[in-house]
Amino acid sequence: MSKLTFGAGIWHFATYVDRYATDGYGPPRDLIEMIDLAGQVRDLSVVDINFPWSADVSADAVETALKRNNLSVIGITPEIYNREFSRGAFTNPDAGVRRRANEVCNQAADLVRRFGASYVKLWPGQDGWDYPFQVDHRKLWRLSIDGIGELASQNPDLKFVIEYKPREPRVHMAFDSVARTLLGIEAMGLPNVGILLDFGHALFAGESPSDSAQLAIDHGRLFGMDVNDNLRAWDDDMVAGTVHPIELFEFFYTLRKNNWEGVWQLDQFPFRENGVEAADMAIDFLKHIDTALDRLDFEALQAAQDRQDALSAQKLARKALFGI
Ligand code: FE
Numbered sequence: 001m002s003k004l005t006f007g008a009g010i011w012h013f014a015t016y017v018d019r020y021a022t023d024g025y026g027p028p029r030d031l032i033e034m035i036d037l038a039g040q041v042r043d044l045s046v047v048d049i050n051f052p053w054s055a056d057v058s059a060d061a062v063e064t065a066l067k068r069n070n071l072s073v074i075g076i077t078p079e080i081y082n083r084e085f086s087r088g089a090f091t092n093p094d095a096g097v098r099r100r101a102n103e104v105c106n107q108a109a110d111l112v113r114r115f116g117a118s119y120v121k122l123w124p125g126q127d128g129w130d131y132p133f134q135v136d137h138r139k140l141w142r143l144s145i146d147g148i149g150e151l152a153s154q155n156p157d158l159k160f161v162i163e164y165k166p167r168e169p170r171v172h173m174a175f176d177s178v179a180r181t182l183l184g185i186e187a188m189g190l191p192n193v194g195i196l197l198d199f200g201h202a203l204f205a206g207e208s209p210s211d212s213a214q215l216a217i218d219h220g221r222l223f224g225m226d227v228n229d230n231l232r233a234w235d236d237d238m239v240a241g242t243v244h245p246i247e248l249f250e251f252f253y254t255l256r257k258n259n260w261e262g263v264w265q266l267d268q269f270p271f272r273e274n275g276v277e278a279a280d281m282a283i284d285f286l287k288h289i290d291t292a293l294d295r296l297d298f299e300a301l302q303a304a305q306d307r308q309d310a311l312s313a314q315k316l317a318r319k320a321l322f323g324i
């Protein structure tokens with residue numbers, strides 16, 4: 001078994017609202033409470049933290065809470081997707097709001113330095129459009145590229161990762177797929193911008209997450225990943241391995257085949273489940289995947305793939321993963 005590091009978005013340990021349960025699926029939790037819950041997960045080492053924080057939470061308090069839970073920070077996710085940015089962050093029609101997005105991201109960059117984290121995670125969930133004729137597509141895409149490019153140029157010592165997703169909250173997100181995100185990153189032409197590939201977003205986008213990973217790796221842009229599961233029609237953020245175990249296995253096979261090294265991160269939203277239990281369950285399955293990769297006959301699988309022999313390839317994968 002390889003030496004793995006597991007992580008989670010701190011929001012995994014929040015309580016949530018949706019457009020029906022507007023009073024929430026549980027009482028609100030503050031960031032410190034979430035960190036203390038993350039600390040209860042058996043094998044969690046790193047967390048991705050949203051920013052800004054409420055006025056009563058200081059960076060020192062966050063640092064203390066992380067320490068007592070043996071956690072460190074992998075990324076800071078600036079909240080460029082809340083009400084202030086409802087018409088976009090980098091692509092907002094108001095130049096003042098675009099400036100504000102840049103400021104929040106630069107504050108997140110400072111926190112990445114302070115916590116020794118790996119990257120600023122950009123999830124431009126409001127950058128996109130809803131209706132036909134709503135936007136000038138050339139201008140919107142240009143603003144997407146320029147906004148992130150400016151930020152990355154201002155902070156050449158840091159990495160910026162873009163997490164793409166087809167839609168939600170915007171009906172159509174500008175960074176909607178692996179290919180389009182790579183196109184945007186290539187247009188920026190900067191070494192410090194990459195992709196954070198969310199397994200569930202790739203499923204939701206109609207991609208094969210394994211193929212998406214390979215494409216991002218081949219362009220030298222796979223900077224991070226997170227896993228979860230869904231029914232392919234929405235970003236359900238269910239427990240990793242519960243719906244698409246064989247595709248999850250293929251995803252990690254591709255990472256191992258390419259000697260990709262990084263944190264195995266969870267991005268799950270256990271609306272009705274116990275968050276600690278949901279994280280433990282996912283990590284147990286991820287560990288199983290890792291040992292299954294040790295059992296997998298990579299050479300025989302390569303030979304089967306070279307013949308496009310689907311059944312032999314499936315048999316090898318199933319044997320390693322399910323023991324059948
Ligand atoms: Fe994610």
Ligand code: FE
Binds near residue numbers: 165198201235237
């Ligand atoms: Fe998501």
